[in-house]
Amino acid sequence: MLSERRLEVLRAIVQDYVGTEEPVGSKALTERHQLGVSPATVRNDMAVLEDEGFIAQPHTSAGRIPTDKGYRLFVDKLAGVKPLSSPERRAIQNFLDGAVDLDDVVGRTVRLLAQLTRQVAVVQYPSLTRSTVRHVELLSLAPARLMLVLITDTGRVEQRMIDCPAPFGEATLADLRARLNSRVVGRRFADVPRLVRELPESFDSEDRGTVSTVLSTLLETLVEETEERLMIGGTSNLTRFGHDFPVMIRPVLEALEEQVVLLKLLGEATDSAMTVRIGHENAHEGLTSTSVVAVGYGSGDEAVAKLGVVGPTRMDYPGTMGAVRAVARYVGQILAES
Numbered sequence: 001m002l003s004e005r006r007l008e009v010l011r012a013i014v015q016d017y018v019g020t021e022e023p024v025g026s027k028a029l030t031e032r033h034q035l036g037v038s039p040a041t042v043r044n045d046m047a048v049l050e051d052e053g054f055i056a057q058p059h060t061s062a063g064r065i066p067t068d069k070g071y072r073l074f075v076d077k078l079a080g081v082k083p084l085s086s087p088e089r090r091a092i093q094n095f096l097d098g099a100v101d102l103d104d105v106v107g108r109t110v111r112l113l114a115q116l117t118r119q120v121a122v123v124q125y126p127s128l129t130r131s132t133v134r135h136v137e138l139l140s141l142a143p144a145r146l147m148l149v150l151i152t153d154t155g156r157v158e159q160r161m162i163d164c165p166a167p168f169g170e171a172t173l174a175d176l177r178a179r180l181n182s183r184v185v186g187r188r189f190a191d192v193p194r195l196v197r198e199l200p201e202s203f204d205s206e207d208r209g210t211v212s213t214v215l216s217t218l219l220e221t222l223v224e225e226t227e228e229r230l231m232i233g234g235t236s237n238l239t240r241f242g243h244d245f246p247v248m249i250r251p252v253l254e255a256l257e258e259q260v261v262l263l264k265l266l267g268e269a270t271d272s273a274m275t276v277r278i279g280h281e282n283a284h285e286g287l288t289s290t291s292v293v294a295v296g297y298g299s300g301d302e303a304v305a306k307l308g309v310v311g312p313t314r315m316d317y318p319g320t321m322g323a324v325r326a327v328a329r330y331v332g333q334i335l336a337e338s
Contacts, residue, residue, distance in 0.1 A: 002052070002073075008035060009045045010054055011078045014066050018314055023063025068279030068313060071291070075276050075317050082318035084326045088116070096330050102126070102155040106231050109307060109331055114234025116323040119311035122262050122294075125229040126154035126304040126335070133184045133192065138177045138214065143167035148217055154304055154335050162217050164210040172207050176214065189222050230262055237311070255286035256310065265292045265310065272296035272303035274325060279313045289313060293320050297328040298335065307331065 002010070012033045016024045026042040029035065035042060046064055049055045054070035057063070066074065084092070095112055099105040106123050113121035137149040146162040179202070183195045196218070200211045235256060238249055255261050261284050267275055274295040280288045291313045296303025307328055309320060 002049075002054075005035070005037065006045045006049060007073075007078060008033075009042060010049055010066070010070060011074060013046075013049075013055055013064060014070065014074045014078075017065050018316055021314070023058055023065050025063045028063075066313075068281070071278045071313055071317070072281075075278065079318045079321070081274075081325060082322040084322055089326065092116075092327060092330050096327075096334055099334065101157065105155070105331065105334055109327060110231045110233035113307065113309055113323065113327055114237060116327070117309045117311070117320050118234075118237050118240070119309040119315070119320065120232065120234045120237060120256060121307075121309050122266060123231050123307040124263070124266055124305040125231070126152070126156055126298075127228060131156065131304060132186055132188055134186075136177070136180050136184060136218065138173055138180075140168065140170065140173055146173070146214065148214065148221070150218065150221055154298075158221050160217050160221055162214055164213055166206070166210055168207070168210050172203070176203070176211055180214075180218075192222060193219055228259075228263055230259055232256065232262065234309075251286035252290060255284050261287070266294045266306035266308055272298065274321060276317065276321065291315050291317075293317070293324050295324050295328045297332045304335070 009029065012029050012035065013024045016022075016028065016032060026039045026046055029042050030037075030039045037045075046055065049070070050057065050064060052069075053067055054073060055064040056067050058065055092112060096105065096108055099108050102125070106125060109123045110121045113119075113123070131152040131154050133150070134153050135149075135151045137147075137151070139147040139149070141147055141161075144164045144167045146164060146168065148160045148162055150158040150160075179199060180196065183199070184192050187195060196215050199215060200208045203211050235253060238252060264284070265277070265282065265287070272295070274293070277292045279291065282288055282290060282292060287310070289312065290310050292308060292310050293315075294306050294308030296306050298304040308324055311320070
């Protein structure tokens with residue numbers, strides 16, 4: 001275990017390196033921070049921190065920089081989540097409150113996160129596998145053509161056109177709409193197939209073919225939309241950090257283009273806790289020089305999706321964690337009220 005003083009030295013090194021982008025020396029530390037010891041003592045503490053793998057010497061200068069292990073200890077033990085100021089919180093609320101639908105919410109959230117953190121923002125759409133049905137609407141477009149509209153509790157809307165095998169009367173359509181909603185509203189998507197399986201049998205024989213067609217389209221929609229969707233923004237922010245990537249920025253950009261990689265980075269959506277993965281903790285080779293800060297969001301206690309940011313390991317962790325958490329909280333409130 002490191003002593004409290006050495007932990008303070010590590011905290012100071014991380015803060016100075018993140019702020020100045022320059023390797024940190026013992027003289028600078030004693031001048032900028034109230035460590036209460038001499039530069040010689042600080043040099044000794046830095047030597048111990050280097051031996052333990054928390055800091056490293058990038059070249060022959062006297063300065064040191066944090067390693068992945070050093071950032072990890074900083075995040076786990078030394079970094080509190082920096083709260084946003086009142087103006088920042090009001091700006092978030094005003095920006096997100098203007099959203100008109102789920103796509104707009106996700107788009108605004110991506111832009112907001114990228115602006116607040118100056119990193120790459122990634123927002124996962126609410127997963128239908130963790131959503132419930134709010135309403136199913138059936139609209140007659142022609143005697144044998146319908147539109148099915150599926151609305152989820154998270155505000156997601158899916159539309160499908162249905163060509164029926166025979167004309168469908170308005171009274172029968174209203175009956176199907178009512179019976180369908182009475183069975184599926186408020187229920188998980190995974191439960192819907194079981195709940196509607198015997199519904200065609202409750203209709204007259206001449207209508208069963210159309211009822212079966214409508215149900216098949218509904219179930220196909222549920223299957224199709226279980227595929228996770230993401231929105232990403234702010235990749236141009238990475239160009240400001242070109243010197244933070246040891247070889248080149250291209251592997252990072254290529255990794256960010258792969259949706260499967262991004263989903264793995266964000267982690268399981270049901271986990272609402274904040275996660276911070278640093279450097280080589282990210283398994284993808286192109287992202288070992290980055291850090292990921294992610295948290296779940298949802299309309300209730302359970303997270304329905306994740307959002308977060310990707311940036312260089314030389315990151316303002318307290319500020320980034322605070323921004324990510326605050327934005328997730330506001331998005332959850334919007335979903336709850338929608």
